[in-house]
Amino acid sequence: MTLKPALADRARPVAEQPLNHAGVDRASIGKLVREFYAKVRSDGRLGPIFAREITGDWEPHLEKMTDFWCSVILKSGDYHGRPVLAHLKLKDVTEADFEIWLTLFAKTTAELFDPELAGVFVDRAERIATSLKLAMFFRLAPSARADGQ
Numbered sequence: 001m002t003l004k005p006a007l008a009d010r011a012r013p014v015a016e017q018p019l020n021h022a023g024v025d026r027a028s029i030g031k032l033v034r035e036f037y038a039k040v041r042s043d044g045r046l047g048p049i050f051a052r053e054i055t056g057d058w059e060p061h062l063e064k065m066t067d068f069w070c071s072v073i074l075k076s077g078d079y080h081g082r083p084v085l086a087h088l089k090l091k092d093v094t095e096a097d098f099e100i101w102l103t104l105f106a107k108t109t110a111e112l113f114d115p116e117l118a119g120v121f122v123d124r125a126e127r128i129a130t131s132l133k134l135a136m137f138f139r140l141a142p143s144a145r146a147d148g149q
């Protein structure tokens with residue numbers, strides 16, 4: 001039996017479907033990215049971390065992050081980076097910093113989108129933050145390692 005396209009779409013996990021919502025397009029996602037990183041840059045803890053890494057023009061980072069969020073939310077395929085590698089390089093970032101990051105992100109989405117839509121962005125950000133934190137901070141306890149090291 002072949003599913004009709006609409007049903008086949010519904011059978012995919014929600015996170016894999018492009019969000020089809022009036023008002024969510026590259027322009028509004030670009031605005032979210034810019035307003036979010038304005039908050040990040042003026043945050044006492046996150047501001048200096050980003051300032052150390054992005055020493056010149058912020059525009060390429062903002063465009064890359066717009067590509068990233070268009071890929072995540074709209075499934076645009078615009079982003080082709082390696083987020084885990086980019087964060088593994090950041091040695092002075094702690095798990096608590098992710099809380100600050102997520103709080104600022106939630107605040108920005110709430111300012112720009114209705115609560116349901118803001119929730120979609122925040123949910124995706126939380127999932128990605130969890131996988132970044134696992135890559136950055138999770139180490140097996142020595143007794144759990146197969147090689148006994």
Ligand code: HEM
Pocket residue numbers: 046049050053054061064065068080081082083086087090093097098099101124125126128129132
């Ligand atoms: C405390 C938390 C975080 C800090 C301090 C942080 C910091 C950074 C920095 C310094 C860069 C490199 C900027 C550059 O040189 O272009 C970067 C890149 C990036 N970040 Fe984060 N980040 C955090 C959390 C997150 C989260 C939660 C997400 C996703 C939801 C995210 C997504 C990305 C992406 C997609 C890139 C671009 C990677 C690439 O392709 O080069 N970051 N981040």
